[in-house]
Amino acid sequence: MIVAAASANATAAFLEVGTVALALAMLSRIAGRFGFTAIPLYLLAGLAVGKGGLIPLDVSHDFIALVAEIGVLLLLLTLGLEYSADELRHGLRTGLSSGAVDATLNFVPGFLAGLVLGWHPSVAVLLGGVTWVSSSGIISKVLADLDRLGNRETPAILNLLVLEDLAMAVFLPVASALVIGRNVADTITTIVVAFAAVVTILGLALRMSGRLSAFLDKGNDESLLLAVFGLTLVVGGLAQRLEVSAAIGAFLVGLALSGPVQHRAGTLIGPLRDLFAAVFFVFFSFQIDPSDLRGALVPAAALAVIGTATKVATGWFAGRASGIGSAGRLRAGTTLAARGEFSIVIASLGVTHEDGVHLGAVAAGFVLLTALVSPLATRAVASRRVSGVGVSS
């Protein structure tokens, strides 16, 4: 009998994984009740079940690790799926100066903080990435929840997200090559290989995009889901074999799909991504030693304050460039301050490095703080404005 054949290990794993999933379900519900993203709560849950935490998991460790890796791929796949080639081109044409301001203002604080903390420069680069990238997941949710999609500052926000998205296609392979690199020559080789791979895959993807998308679009939902999932894993695996991060491979698959199939795949993969990504967030903080987190608290809090200020400045600049008034600029800046899934993805590139554990702890604390503070701040900015109108009228 198949049921009886399930080993004692599998039974233990079922219980552990199932309990974690149920706990996450509850956290997601709580987050939803308060109109927050669940990512910070998932990170906290990971701490609770991790090393030295309340409920240590042991049997299911390997399984969860693999699921978490797939979670990263699916996060990047959906990021690539989010925008069409036209939107990427449009973003590049219109918002380049805002994108440059965004990159400079938000990358530098993290990078410098990493150096000040005495980390290896490659890990400091990763921390720069962590503070740079806003969370498109949190931001799109906040914009929809607060009915701000129609607001005139919203295109400026979304264009910045598009540019960060594109910048990741360059940043991720370079950063992962820097972390892997043993010496200068090796690092340069890895970066060159990474770029060659990215350009080749992207070129192929864009050339075949139409045919591939049209071919995939003919199948039913089930075959499309399996095809996109399989393609993501295969391209991710090949990219990893070339020492380009697997995440980039997945991202390029997302970019390659266009037209109707892009939207169908997005809807189909969405639930799968939520499942795997939740595990990724838990697993990420699962690997953090709570004692490391205590040491990371001060740098994380300081970075959260600086990172919020620099994002507000970015939003102010981007808003002004599109002719938005001061209230709108503040709304844009406070919305952009949220960091989330991609900061964690970037930090997870450093796990193999000896300074990576510290990076993980600082990144977790930083994301926790900004993901909670930014939606609150942007609500506060709006309500202050409303009461201001009340006084003046």
Added chain:
Amino acid sequence: MPDIKETLLPGVGVRHEFTTAGGERLSLLTHRSGRRELAVYDRDDPDRCRTVLHLSGEDTTALGDLLGVNQVSETVRGAQQLQGLAIDWLTLPTTSRFAGATIADGEFRTKTGASIVAIVRDETTIPAPEPTTSFRADDVIVAVGTPQGLELLRTLLGS
């Protein structure tokens, strides 16, 4: 007619906005899913939406009918003014060999003289489809031509 401004919202959809004769700024956000948001801007903070109405695909159709600006019915009215020209809605049968094929593949205009002016798929409409647009089973194809041409087209699509 007021000046309508179009803005692309990456990852979300398209927004059209204009100022009404009464001076209110109005915007219509069309999500990729076909869901729409109709918004009125705040007079004190012209960047902010004061009121937002969330409309499902059906709500939009109902509102469009009430306002009398249903795109397809406008086309019909335009087409009916021309003598001898007819318009027809043809559903592509699941068994059709053209499900998955492009408009160009079918050479419909050469064979029937009728032009395909729109494809209605679920909640969305593809107006003036490109020759490279491909059909899916259950698409509603809006075509303009002579009555005989449309009959030919119907037979062809059904085969």
